Amino acid sequence: MMQEINRLLISQDMRVTAWTIVAFVVVYFLTIFIKNFYELFGFAPSKCWLDAFYLWTLVTGIFVSRNIIFLLVGLVALFIIGRTFEPLWGRYPFFRFIVVEGMAVNLGITIIISLLYLFGATSLIRSDFSGVGPLIFSSIVALKLHYPTRPVVSSIPALQWFTYNDLPFCLLILSIPFIFVEYLRFIFFDAFVSLFVAWGYLRFWQLEEEITPLPSIDVEANNNEAHVNLMDDFSFSSLFPSPIRPLLTMPASLIRKIEDWIHRRHRLQNAPATEIGVTNIETQLDGVANAPAAVPIIDTAQLDNPQTNQDEVPLLLPTNTSLSEPSLTSEFTSTSSEDFKLGLSLLNAQEQGLPSSSSDALLEN
Structure with a gap:
């Protein structure tokens, strides 16, 4: 593991991954040797408004590990995530993914837990949600985007039908029992919020910078993978299995209208201004550009x-x-x-x- 970290430190393609792993290790030792460090930088919904106003914990919480087991799980997950997506996206988009996704998921958890607190569910407001969970579940949604037809377990022929396209929803279902385990409740909330936040981030931000989905870095697998249609194959309803998609007709149509409005605004903002000989023109006549005379x-x-x-x-x-x-x-x-x-x-x-x-x-x- 240490040899891989040393190799990543001098790698141009995975530098963000390497330094993120180093940051996790350094932060863990700081929580051991500095008193109240965990209280200042660990994330809990109550720290954002009820007990304190530590808004920076929305970001720093993803770098704080509860114990050595969570640290090791986080390091392995970061290594796999970085090796998959940093060469694919680039350093800056991958770093933005880590920061923005972690902050957005923690903010969503804070809003949901705070609403539950206002309705009487007071046991969750001070629960510890620190850890790399938001990045793990968000990266699974990214796998669905870029490798929808790739089998999750390619070495077992009987499981070839189970692809990354089905993985996010399956993990959400599997995380439901954890809500009844007090020490592991964060797993369900991380999976639930990350599913929708990661879809929104990838759909409306990441894909705006990509004309077409980026190809697989695995050349052999890339030959068998179809390109993803940005509007249909990664729509809101695609997050759910086909049998229950008819039940989501109303919210899916509403979100589709929002998508169309955002894309129209994006095209209008990026369209070059057409000069037709008159200054201070705010709108353009239909057909002026194609007028014959x-x-x-x-x-x-x-x-x-x-x-x-x-x-x-x-x-x-x-x-x-x-x-x-x-x-x-x-x-x-x-x-x-x-x-x-x-x-x-x-x-x-x-x-x-x-x-x-x-x-x-x-x-x-």
Whole structure:
């Protein structure tokens, strides 16, 4: 184990994993030799608002181990998680995953336990939830995203049907009995909250940075794995088995609407602004970019002053846009309403083949 840690310390691809393992070991010894260290940095819901206001424990709690057994379990889990995802995502996204997921899961646990406390379940508010549990269960959801068709136990042919796509929900079901064991209640809450928090993080944050799911680092397994569809194969209902998905129609449709709204906002924010010759335009006319030709709008200032610079670019409108629509006046804020109406009248007179005397009459009016 120590040789692997030394190798990771000089590895560019797994540096975050190595230093995270070192941080776990250092924090554990600090809890032994420094008095009240565990009280200051260990996580319990009551420390965030009831007994104290130690909000930093939402993050530091994932680095604090209760005893040597939990420390060893955490080190092995971190090594496996880091070896799987840090080369896949990169150093910064993996470090963000550790910090954001740990904080978000602990915050979710605090909210749920606090609500239970307000309704009379007072025994959970001071329970110890420190440990690497949020990262373990969150990484299982990430395995579902990137390796949905890979068997969990590939060495046993009889279990080839059990894939990572089914693993998160199965672990949630298996964690339910732990809620009746006082010392192990944190396992259920870690699994329950991590399932939904990790899905939200990966779905709305991690995947926004990935055009397509990243391929497997295992070349042989990658040949048999299908690409994940971002909208369907990792939807909210995909967290649950097929037989119970019809029961989730209403929440799943609501979450899908939220997904569509977020993606529309994301596309609008990243879309380049289109300049069509007018300043201070807040909205863009449909079809302007694909207009085949354009019609100049005549400015009365140019009619009064024939010496106007001919190099100035006239204001352009698409020919397939109806000039009689009143909504167009709100699009071109740099032209006054009177001049705009006058220009429309002159164009209509020219299109109808009226004599120039009619145009002069419009100018005089």
